[in-house]
Amino acid sequence: MAPKTSPEVGGMGHSLKRKEDPRFIRGKGTYVDDIQLPGMLYLDIVRSPFAHAKITKIDTARALAIPGVLAVITGQDLAKYNLHWMPTLMSDTQMVLPVEKVMYQAQEVAAVLATDRYTAADGVDAVEVEYEPLPVVVDPRKALEPGAPVLRTDKKDKTDNHIWHWEWGDRAATDRAFLEAEVTVKEDIYLPRIHVASIETCGCIAHFDKVSGKLTVWMTTQAPHAIRTVFALVAGHVGLEEHKIRIISPDIGGGFGGKVPVYPGYVIAVAASVLTGKPVKWIEDRMENLQADSFARDYHIAAELAATRDGRLTALRIKTLADHGYTDAAANPSKFPAGLFHICTGSYDFQAAHVEVDGVYTNKPPGGIAYRCSFRVTEAVHTIERMADLMAHQLGMDPAEFRLKNFIKPEQFPYRSALGWEYDSGDYTAALRKAMDRIGYAALRREQADKRARGELMGIGISSFTEIVGAGPSKHFDILGLKMFDSCEIRIHPTGKAIARFGTKSQGQGHETTYAQILAEELGIPAAHIQVEEGDTDTAPYGLGTYASRSTPVAGAAAAMAARKIRDKARKLAAHLLEAAEQDLVWEPGKFSVKGAPGRARTIQEIAFAAYTNHPPGMEAGLEAVSYYDPPNLTYPFGSYICVVDIDRGTGEVKIRRFVAVDDCGNIINPMIVEGQIHGGLTMGLAPALYEEISYDEQGNIRGGSFMDYLLPTAVETPKWETDKTVTPSPHHPLGAKGVGESATVGAPAAIANAVVDALWHLGVRHVDIPITPAKVWKLLRDHGVTE
Ligand code: CDP
Numbered sequence: 001m002a003p004k005t006s007p008e009v010g011g012m013g014h015s016l017k018r019k020e021d022p023r024f025i026r027g028k029g030t031y032v033d034d035i036q037l038p039g040m041l042y043l044d045i046v047r048s049p050f051a052h053a054k055i056t057k058i059d060t061a062r063a064l065a066i067p068g069v070l071a072v073i074t075g076q077d078l079a080k081y082n083l084h085w086m087p088t089l090m091s092d093t094q095m096v097l098p099v100e101k102v103m104y105q106a107q108e109v110a111a112v113l114a115t116d117r118y119t120a121a122d123g124v125d126a127v128e129v130e131y132e133p134l135p136v137v138v139d140p141r142k143a144l145e146p147g148a149p150v151l152r153t154d155k156k157d158k159t160d161n162h163i164w165h166w167e168w169g170d171r172a173a174t175d176r177a178f179l180e181a182e183v184t185v186k187e188d189i190y191l192p193r194i195h196v197a198s199i200e201t202c203g204c205i206a207h208f209d210k211v212s213g214k215l216t217v218w219m220t221t222q223a224p225h226a227i228r229t230v231f232a233l234v235a236g237h238v239g240l241e242e243h244k245i246r247i248i249s250p251d252i253g254g255g256f257g258g259k260v261p262v263y264p265g266y267v268i269a270v271a272a273s274v275l276t277g278k279p280v281k282w283i284e285d286r287m288e289n290l291q292a293d294s295f296a297r298d299y300h301i302a303a304e305l306a307a308t309r310d311g312r313l314t315a316l317r318i319k320t321l322a323d324h325g326y327t328d329a330a331a332n333p334s335k336f337p338a339g340l341f342h343i344c345t346g347s348y349d350f351q352a353a354h355v356e357v358d359g360v361y362t363n364k365p366p367g368g369i370a371y372r373c374s375f376r377v378t379e380a381v382h383t384i385e386r387m388a389d390l391m392a393h394q395l396g397m398d399p400a401e402f403r404l405k406n407f408i409k410p411e412q413f414p415y416r417s418a419l420g421w422e423y424d425s426g427d428y429t430a431a432l433r434k435a436m437d438r439i440g441y442a443a444l445r446r447e448q449a450d451k452r453a454r455g456e457l458m459g460i461g462i463s464s465f466t467e468i469v470g471a472g473p474s475k476h477f478d479i480l481g482l483k484m485f486d487s488c489e490i491r492i493h494p495t496g497k498a499i500a501r502f503g504t505k506s507q508g509q510g511h512e513t514t515y516a517q518i519l520a521e522e523l524g525i526p527a528a529h530i531q532v533e534e535g536d537t538d539t540a541p542y543g544l545g546t547y548a549s550r551s552t553p554v555a556g557a558a559a560a561m562a563a564r565k566i567r568d569k570a571r572k573l574a575a576h577l578l579e580a581a582e583q584d585l586v587w588e589p590g591k592f593s594v595k596g597a598p599g600r601a602r603t604i605q606e607i608a609f610a611a612y613t614n615h616p617p618g619m620e621a622g623l624e625a626v627s628y629y630d631p632p633n634l635t636y637p638f639g640s641y642i643c644v645v646d647i648d649r650g651t652g653e654v655k656i657r658r659f660v661a662v663d664d665c666g667n668i669i670n671p672m673i674v675e676g677q678i679h680g681g682l683t684m685g686l687a688p689a690l691y692e693e694i695s696y697d698e699q700g701n702i703r704g705g706s707f708m709d710y711l712l713p714t715a716v717e718t719p720k721w722e723t724d725k726t727v728t729p730s731p732h733h734p735l736g737a738k739g740v741g742e743s744a745t746v747g748a749p750a751a752i753a754n755a756v757v758d759a760l761w762h763l764g765v766r767h768v769d770i771p772i773t774p775a776k777v778w779k780l781l782r783d784h785g786v787t788e
Helices: 021-025 075-079 117-126 171-180 224-238 264-276 286-292 377-395 399-406 428-439 441-453 511-523 551-578 604-613 671-691 743-763 774-783
Strands: 041-047 053-059 069-074 085-087 093-095 108-114 128-133 162-169 183-191 203-209 214-219 245-248 280-283 299-307 313-323 352-360 457-466 486-492 498-502 530-534 585-588 591-594 597-603 624-629 638-647 654-664 721-725
Touching: 041 117, 041 264, 041 286, 053 108, 069 075, 069 117, 069 264, 085 224, 108 117, 108 264, 162 171, 171 299, 171 313, 171 352, 183 377, 203 264, 214 224, 214 264, 224 245, 224 264, 264 280, 299 377, 313 377, 377 399, 377 457, 377 743, 399 428, 399 457, 428 441, 428 457, 428 638, 428 654, 428 721, 441 457, 457 743, 486 511, 486 551, 486 604, 498 511, 498 551, 511 530, 511 551, 551 585, 551 591, 551 597, 551 604, 551 624, 597 604, 638 743, 654 671, 654 743, 671 721, 671 743, 743 774
Parallel strands: 041 280, 214 245, 313 352, 498 530, 654 721
Antiparallel strands: 041 108, 053 128, 069 108, 085 093, 162 352, 183 299, 203 214, 203 280, 299 313, 457 638, 486 498, 486 624, 585 591, 591 597, 638 654
């Protein structure tokens, strides 16, 4: 679709350079750690070496003797104010600092407050803690066995480690479909723990002004308003009421879901500032970030598919164990403990489906954040796309042909899935066909056959995923009761320039540019003339924040709706200025003209000036609007990815030769930014597919707690991504746009895993869990007699 506005105006469809980049590329961004306040104190944290242990003694004397160490804060200190536990977003409880025992390695045990960061670190080393180790449970299957040690002894009536059971779909119809099925396949799939690795770790500066009683917290949060409310709910009893709390998210160096939860460090810093009346800074280091902040995935999935002999899918059945660590601190909408996992029917037209998930406690840090994925969608997509390939191979069908046969067809939209979601729009066939053409699918299959005959290992993997992003609708989606809408407030200044504020918070996605483009599209004011602000709860309208690719579907829609309110008032003003009836005016981006007399027109800038200088009697001055947008549905972006791999028979190394990604996120605001989102997302999909995993030994010691062991792909490992698109607008979004931020991370791992299994299928390999390391592949090759 050609852009409606000129490049100078820069509305939708223009690849405008990012407004935020001049400050970032000059190193002039303002991140939390850049902020220095007079008299600021520093906090550092003592962490547990044990995964499960009783604390028998905390000796602070040596630490307190260090010049510059002002205090050592323990759980006992916080308990005096009832601040040693806090609620999680899933209504569980989490320790701020422990009083009795620690529940995972690297858990916060005490905090040292000092005049500078290095002294605080010295103080941490000098705190002496005595522990009495307790039995450790790291495997959720063992955690559920009878006789397993009960971990949450703080919960009086708890007799096991089971957190919740959740199920969705028609169990009886699904069981029947499996009984009647001509072909079934079954696989156990594990999606290991992984962790975000944002450039910036988490941290805050808490500043409590004892005179005004106001607390200001600069913090690395993706959801400042929600955090303000949570702080008020937790600390209202000690005088921190919501109007006395200001949360500011300044520039944020990557969030990816990891900056949604409230971590103990934030709360301790706030408590320390309230007690001392001084600003207190806490910035975690890289290892603390990697070892202790909330994790993603850790789903043990048993999946089954049923189909007819000629390759028509009939039913899906899934049972899952969700390892949440010692508390359920997942960042999910409250009514969905397993997030949106029931999007697991994917792009296929199933008659019946049933999914069950059980949450389990283990001695690990809290899990369940939506790491660049809309609440468990990665787990769902990986499962269905792996299973689709398994079924296709089992039936002896080409995986592309199998998908084309089973896709929901364009004429079936809006489509209600067997698990109850209403998909807004899609054309899966078009996306897969485009990817196949682009990569030369038929020729690749011929090449693969030739290579196989020569004993070479080449695989082609497809992932045709459906995402689900843009929570709410608020009737289904809330977090701790806060409805999941979002907001935009626009003020047009007299000279036709504007400021717009949002309830979301960019962490690198380019909102300052794309939101300005939406307003340019709707109002004809050049994007360059529109300042976008987010992240300050004292100025921005209330919103639920940025995660789960919800900014465009929800706040982007709010921007369009607020702009349309401005346009309604501008029409009245134009009618007054042109002495014409409102209904006789025609709008084109940037001006109103009189129907049939295009010369009689007023620009939006002239109208804005009149709003302050010449508004008609009876009309209020000014040109402002606010919209709180509650979407009628989620948006369902999708795509088809095809990956070609070559596998080294000797070492098991997987080399990605080509990767074509065709994405569809409806109408696009900024094509360059979308491409950037997809490139970054693909690399973040490559990462867990081949490299990243955090595991634990039997004692709960973290393996992968530093970048020596937790392998992030660099430019060297990253293949050349070939991207393309189809455009299927969302019918309910005011701009026809869908979210895109997470599509590639969600869709990519299955394409890579499918390519690897495709290369090895003829040897008898049916599945390989990610990350697909050379050692795993080499072992498979050895087990199947290929290598020694
Ligand atoms: O919530 P988050 O910003 O992470 O995700 P998003 O709404 O998918 O947007 C990511 C970036 O891509 C933002 O700058 C969007 O405005 C941009 N985008 C776009 O230009 N066109 C779309 N259809 C979707 C997103």
